[in-house]
């Protein structure tokens with residue numbers, strides 16, 4: 263690793279990209295997806311993966327649910343994740359006692375204790391950002407990148423357990 267001026271290292275261990283550290287990429291994604299409903303479909307995996315790669319920025323009590331949602335996404339895909347989210351919104355609207363129905367997520371491993379794994383083979387500051395956009399190669403390509411980050415996140419957290 264070279265110590266060149268202008269490049270930093272993110273607290274997830276990744277080397278900063280042209281936009282900066284992961285937080286800079288994350289905020290740029292949140293800004294762009296606000297104006298792009300198709301890109302916004304990946305909002306939940308983006309948030310879960312970002313917080314699981316940077317747990318010091320997350321609320322600990324939500325991380326377990328975020329880890330399970332990310333596993334569901336890696337396992338069953340985006341549509342399945344969106345279905346679970348829609349189901350939970352409907353439950354909340356009907357005044358269910360518990361704000362989250364954990365049943366669809368119960369099959370997945372809980373968050374391992376012991377803190378962040380500290381290394382991820384795919385990170386947010388590795389995302390391609392061209393012509394001022396994350397989706398300049400199309401939404402499918404963007405979705406594949408998010409999926410790779412999600413897989414890397416789950417893989418590293420699972421390795422904590424052993």
Ligand SMILES: [Zn+2]
Nearest residue numbers: 272273274284
């Ligand atoms: Zn990072």
